[in-house]
Amino acid sequence: MHTNSLYQEVILDHNRKPRNYGKLEHASHRATGHNPLCGDRLNISLQLNERDQIDAIAFEGESCAICKASASMMTAAVKGKSRLDAETLIHEFRELVTGKLDADNPHHLGRLTVFSGIRDLPTRVKCAILPWHTLHAALNSLENASTEADHDPASTVSSNT
Amino acid sequence: MNATGFSPKSATTDDIDWEKIRTDFPILKLKIDGKPLVYFDNAASSQMPQQIIDRLVRYQTAEHANINRAVHYLSEIATMEFHRARCKLQQFVNAEEDREIIFTSGTTDAINLVMHGYGRKFIKAGDEIILTTLEHHSNIVPWQMLASEKGAKIRVVPINDKGELEIDEYEKLFNERTKFVGLIHVSNALGTINPIKRMIDFAHQYSVPVLIDGAQAAPHLTIDVQALDCDFYVFSAHKLCGPTGVGMLYGKATLLEAMQPFKGGGDMIASVTFEKTIYNTIPHKFEAGTPPIAAAIGFGAAIDYLTAIGIERIAAYENTLLDYATACLNEIPGVKIIGTAAEKTAVISFTIDGIHPHDIGTILNQDGIAVRTGHHCAQPVMQRFNIPATSRASFAFYNKKSEVDTLVAGIKTVQKVFL
Numbered sequence: 001m002h003t004n005s006l007y008q009e010v011i012l013d014h015n016r017k018p019r020n021y022g023k024l025e026h027a028s029h030r031a032t033g034h035n036p037l038c039g040d041r042l043n044i045s046l047q048l049n050e051r052d053q054i055d056a057i058a059f060e061g062e063s064c065a066i067c068k069a070s071a072s073m074m075t076a077a078v079k080g081k082s083r084l085d086a087e088t089l090i091h092e093f094r095e096l097v098t099g100k101l102d103a104d105n106p107h108h109l110g111r112l113t114v115f116s117g118i119r120d121l122p123t124r125v126k127c128a129i130l131p132w133h134t135l136h137a138a139l140n141s142l143e144n145a146s147t148e149a150d151h152d153p154a155s156t157v158s159s160n161t
Numbered sequence: 162m163n164a165t166g167f168s169p170k171s172a173t174t175d176d177i178d179w180e181k182i183r184t185d186f187p188i189l190k191l192k193i194d195g196k197p198l199v200y201f202d203n204a205a206s207s208q209m210p211q212q213i214i215d216r217l218v219r220y221q222t223a224e225h226a227n228i229n230r231a232v233h234y235l236s237e238i239a240t241m242e243f244h245r246a247r248c249k250l251q252q253f254v255n256a257e258e259d260r261e262i263i264f265t266s267g268t269t270d271a272i273n274l275v276m277h278g279y280g281r282k283f284i285k286a287g288d289e290i291i292l293t294t295l296e297h298h299s300n301i302v303p304w305q306m307l308a309s310e311k312g313a314k315i316r317v318v319p320i321n322d323k324g325e326l327e328i329d330e331y332e333k334l335f336n337e338r339t340k341f342v343g344l345i346h347v348s349n350a351l352g353t354i355n356p357i358k359r360m361i362d363f364a365h366q367y368s369v370p371v372l373i374d375g376a377q378a379a380p381h382l383t384i385d386v387q388a389l390d391c392d393f394y395v396f397s398a399h400k401l402c403g404p405t406g407v408g409m410l411y412g413k414a415t416l417l418e419a420m421q422p423f424k425g426g427g428d429m430i431a432s433v434t435f436e437k438t439i440y441n442t443i444p445h446k447f448e449a450g451t452p453p454i455a456a457a458i459g460f461g462a463a464i465d466y467l468t469a470i471g472i473e474r475i476a477a478y479e480n481t482l483l484d485y486a487t488a489c490l491n492e493i494p495g496v497k498i499i500g501t502a503a504e505k506t507a508v509i510s511f512t513i514d515g516i517h518p519h520d521i522g523t524i525l526n527q528d529g530i531a532v533r534t535g536h537h538c539a540q541p542v543m544q545r546f547n548i549p550a551t552s553r554a555s556f557a558f559y560n561k562k563s564e565v566d567t568l569v570a571g572i573k574t575v576q577k578v579f580l
Contacts, residue, residue, distance in 0.1 A: 006523065038536070
């Protein structure tokens with residue numbers, strides 16, 4: 001088998017055994033993300049505590065390996081983090097997969113940089129970014145997110161979906 | 162046996178040097194990441210042979226001007242070549258008259274033309290439009306827009322587990338409110354060839370006109386609009402080795418004359434004053450503005466190229482690829498072919514257990530293999546099979562068996578990655 005820059009073992013592992021998979025019974029925030037390109041859907045539920053930290057987070061849905069691994073690694077990365085730190089990660093991940101991350105500046109992505117190869121596959125960027133858009137929507141009490149421009153966290157956050 | 166009475170499996174392909182034909186297509190020499198391109202996305206758009214590329218170059222370098230206007234040399238020659246392209250299409254579909262061929266920007270544009278020109282004039286509140294589960298979105302959405310504007314209703318013909326239309330159900334949908342039928346000739350998602358002749362005849366018992374979406378049929382089947390007695394037939398050039406941006410609408414002259422124009426502008430008028438505009442005769446009534454002249458001439462060249470080989474021989478050769486690929490894919494555990502109609506063109510839609518089509522497409526691409534992944538603009542078909550998407554390999558006459566072997570190896574690689 002030839003070298004595979006995108007489907008690295010860490011991504012395949014999270015696809016096989018997704019972390020935080022399921023639905024929270026008691027969640028303070030929920031959102032559903034949708035990728036109209038392929039019809040994939042993703043539900044995210046999370047519990048923010050009184051100090052605005054993510055106590056618990058879960059995701060579920062049918063999606064490709066890239067999307068599922070991205071969701072799994074995202075939930076692992078933001079659990080225990082403050083809302084502000086989560087928003088920073090959302091921003092940095094977006095910069096990473098669209099090839100805009102400034103390598104000279106420090107970032108907080110850690111192992112999430114395995115997704116850097118996706119910047120060369122523009123049609124797949126949406127797969128990787130869907131969970132992050134959905135998390136952003138959930139944190140901002142929007143019920144729905146999409147990979148399309150209106151729901152792009154890089155554009156102005158709007159309270160009406 | 163398909164609707165035109167021709168069985169592609171009966172034609173012979175022995176007298177054709179398919180390897181030599183393959184060399185007509187410069188793009189097939191491309192390497193993707195060092196791997197030879199294996200182009201199996203022909204149902205989305207086919208590739209262009211050098212002969213048609215040369216024709217476009219000749220037009221742009223020695224024949225280009227606007228048409229139907231000036232009296233100078235270039236305008237005369239461009240007008241004549243544009244008209245010749247129309248006549249080639251007339252012969253290709255065996256229309257009675259050249260004025261029954263309208264140049265459009267493509268299949269979608271042609272369907273929208275019929276929706277606006279015929280539908281908005283003749284479909285009323287309470288009327289019913291029959292479509293099928295196999296339709297491409299381009300033959301669903303315009304009719305939904307019309308139905309919602311007019312208060313008309315869409316009725317849908319179901320399919321069976323093989324992806325074939327349930328003809329009994331189709332016939333049961335007819336009543337005195339039925340006013341239009343939109344019917345795909347060959348399913349882009351599954352390859353199913355529909356028995357359109359029988360379906361057209363049935364609709365005509367109720368005096369209901371039928372539009373045939375031939376986008377996937379024109380590259381593989383002989384079309385005879387007079388034998389079919391269809392009212393409208395539409396397809397695009399770019400699935401026939403021609404350029405993008407041009408397609409055609411065949412319509413019976415009496416219907417085209419009764420219809421209202423779709424777009425207003427130059428060329429579609431006989432005279433204009435601010436009090437009253439008199440529309441031009443067909444086909445010009447439906448060709449407002451400067452048409453895609455170069456693309457239309459390229460369309461004509463594509464028809465010449467394909468008819469020189471012979472559509473029947475093309476279909477017969479493609480069917481050998483289809484049979485071979487079907488047998489190979491059926492042998493791979495975990496691979497399931499979606500769409501197993503008795504009459505099919507060379508299209509294989511498939512799923513692989515536990516692996517999303519987008520992951521399949523990306524990994525196959527790393528081996529230079531181009532397949533389409535997704536819902537193929539036919540979401541009702543996906544819903545019928547309860548799947549979000551498929552991977553689709555669609556073959557053309559310039560493909561070869563060894564490329565099918567590359568696909569089979571690629572699928573096994575995909576399965577290994579996700580083991």
